[in-house]
Amino acid sequence: MPNLRFRQRAVHRAAFTAAATAGLVGALLAPGVAQAANAHQPRLANLQLLAINDVHGNLEPPAGSSGTVQEIDPVTGRTVATPAGGLEYLATALRQAREGADDSITVAAGDIVGASPLISGLFHDEPTIEAMDELGLDVTAVGNHEFDEGAAELRRLQDGGCHPVDGCYAPGRTFKGANFNYLAANVTDDRTHRTILPPYWITKSQGVKIGFIGVTLQGTPNIVTAAGVQGLSFGNEVATINKYAAELKSKGVNSIVALVHEGGYPASNVYNYDCGAGGSGLSGPIVDIAKNIDPAVGAIVTGHTHNAYACMIPDPNGVPRSVTSAASFGRLYTEIDLQLDRSTGTIVRPSVKAANHIVRRDVPKAADLTSLIDYYRTLAAPIANRPVGYIGADINGRGSSDFEKPGGDLIADAQLAGMSAPSLGGAQVAFMNPGGIRSDFVYKATGAEGDGVVTYAEAYTVQPFTNMMQVKTLTGAQLLDVLRQQVSGLNLAAPKILQPSANLHYTLDLTKSGADRIVTDSVRLGGAPIDPAATYRVAANEFLAGGGDGFPAFAAGTNKLVGPSDLDVLVAYLGAHSSPSSPLAAPARDRITVLGAGSDQD
Template sequence: MKNSKRWGRRVLSALAAAAVLAAVPVGAAGNGKSKGKPPASSHRYIEVQLLGINDFHGQLNVTRKVGGREVGRADYLAAYLKQREAENKNTLLVHAGDAVGASPPVSALLQDEPTIEVLNKLGFDVGTLGNHEFDEGVAEMLRLIHGGYHPATGDFAGADFPYVSANVVDAQTGKPILPPYVIKRVNGMPIGLIGVTLTETPTIVTPSGVAGVKFIDEATAINKAVRELKKKGVQTIVVLAHNPGVSNPDGTNASGEIVDIAKNVDDEVDVIFAGHNHAYLNAVVDGKLLVQSYSYGTAFSDVDLKIDPRTKDVVAKKAEIVTTYHDGITPDPEIRALVEKYEAKVAPLVNQVVGTAAETITDEQNESGESALGNLIADAQRAAMKTDFAFMNPGGIRADIEQGEVTWGELYNVQPFNNQLVKMTLTGAQIRQLLNQQWQPTQTRMLQISGLRYTWSASRPVGEKVIDIQLPDGTPLKPDAEYTVTVNSFLADGGDGFTVLTHGTNREVGPVDLDALVTYIRQLSQPFSAQIEGRITKLQ
């Protein structure tokens, strides 16, 4: 797979800060304190703790900021998880997909094996598949899980913990490619854990990434697994779902696909871990506790269950979303040493200086849908293929370019998918259709552009929102004329719903998108910069 939806990376700071308001223990954890021992209960319930992450994306050595405080990194996440795990021996560690893919060089250049090794060291108990697990196809995904040989890295032992997937099935046999669920016994209590992945995955993944598999309805797959678990006497059931959801810090206004799934699955399901849209979620919907803890290891979900040993069912449940603030806690030395080992392996390439940015260049879009970084990348791709126009999908831009020296590794973080550039010919009418495909039923995806300008209006109907399209000299785009266009291979195959690109003619394959960006920046006058130029204009 090459590009996914990037559902709200920019809301990370605001939402994570809001998470501190959701529960006092979150703030306490941010200061390196544990959540404390729960009060004694008159009932002899078994207390089980589930510690979960989602959308880690191999961010082993990447620090981010929330409210001006540093968060993230595998060694800090490890310290928090080990601290919480030490408080309750009845603990399971789980992840809800996208543990790998769109990773920084420290993991990606080593086939994401470092991330799996870190999860192994932390003692994760079960995980499921996100769309990014399909980045390099089903065979490579299964190699990371089960182990095997890769020419770039040699033999790899694989994950020490099982992956579960109830709704990803073999296209020929219709059978799941992984176990639909696993049963973990915690202090004698059987806990069923079911995995599912969003059914939209084939629309946000290159065809080669999902070749040979199909994605069936999540709720249908979950309910089938629940029936089997109930026959085996399992009453405590947890779902790991790589599906989006979001809520207010107080649990109100929960929305997203995961809410619909919760309403349509068996009431025996107790907890659903969500993912994909990198957001805050801590809410109860239809009796199910739904959680999601942002992304990139900047937070984790701490779910506490009380299980009646007589019925083996959950009688109480609650959750915290805990932010992994660096201040007040010591990073885990074992994981830090592991990360440093991988950093040393990739350092010669990662640390090469490519240029110097005059100021920070971000992919934050203005009201019209244009960003400075999007312009820079689109310009680089058009220059590499020498075409009239270039179009870049925003989901493929994964980080900003910070002011100062810019290294190869930093640019890799911006474009980590290794998509090849594709040159094709489109008519003016097809280009108008392409731009109108930005407004889709569930999401708007504003392509970043080079070589043209256009205006659009929100008041016009879907399919007709684009008004005027002009060339740089101000002349209008001619519907019957032919123009050369550059896109990446993900878009060229109709990714993100831009199906008109599959009809492009005279295709030529060019360099990898990252190489094009590196080459382009190296030839710019230094220090280089990029701005929003009015290429896209929303009419009021």
């Protein structure tokens, strides 16, 4: 059932006082209707929304390029990478932002948990849920990563209780669940045909009802393991939001905000890039979604693509509407200031102003977050601090903007090495999906282990899913289909370039389109061309091997053999191929020859 309780959290609610404002503020947009400027003199209330997305359990400041934000240096005019993120700093930034606000609500657009570093992932993301409560989160949409461990585990994160397998992590300490509201308006149980969590949340600000609708991307089943979404259906984002916007209006809720775990790609990676007139500088799925959402929705908070933007995109009536995203990993937060018309209960659309702010590390840490993080860091230390390998320099994975990533090459090599023995499947080639590479292998020490040391925690941060490895038999024709599906089908608009093991080489021609971008005649395995009629043993993690990320050719493979986890084979490879005196160097990135210009978005 929809969550109808009106909750007012003292941790960040200011007194609900606002004087009647004299004078005309601007044209008002009631649901679906632009009001004339002289229709009436509204009584206005100021409301602040603070928004985050895609935290992914990053309690501590993210390492390497994952822990920076691109901004323009005001002195030199050059783009610089500014260190950012860490929930101790995010909590301080949010608390400072709330000071002086008549009222403030903190929202999120999904992927708060999942693909998390060890300090959170080891404890099934209970630490992140507790941290979100500490920093004052009120409501969030689910994201695709909220389903990494299935719907039952998602409900446990909301409702509390010890993990069904691992139990509680300390004597006398039971996980209480989230004090904030998870929303899943477009996720239904196939048996009951009801949403697995409330579709919306209603609260009040200064006497005005506000409804928040939360959805994840309809394509969630394509990017989550089959077990995580078994028995669930994911509806269209626009149809779902419009359905519940109508339901909210029927209940007298005319101020509506959509929390959407789907996003876009700005033309610049600078965090405060101007999207241009009509949001012309933004592309990707969220553009069409925003253009078709009911005008009754006054603002749209988004996520998923890990990009930063604060754009104005026209609604179905052609009226500009705020669409925002705060990058990822807690490096930014979005401040959305708006006014509520007490008379009509609507968001005054022309009043909506949004901007992203960097979570800088030159502010005091929030003591309560420090205490929480220290607690879990101590619990995790015996596992986290164990050295597992050595590198001679940064080996970028998530932080690389190239199609072929050094960190991805390393992972693929580890998977081939780990699965090549006949007893483990006899793999002849391995592939790693780029979206599964969650961080970089960072040379500079973040703790006491010393520069170049890769700890278990650092390896876990790069490969946090612990997907089981699989080896399947594919025909040469199917193997070529795998390569073509990187740039066609579900991946036509946003290519997903797989990271190949060192024995595979081919050319990617960006001057062509679709599947033709793969130069078939250039594909070589061990120096020999692929024979479409021959068979090959191919290694990949269980998500990719099952056809995830838009690779159905993998799912067609036969003679499946299941091996260790992807993390286990990575740790084994690091241990076997590096030492303090002989650290690993970054792979040369010579496996994919790229013709034409371009970069990937994973």
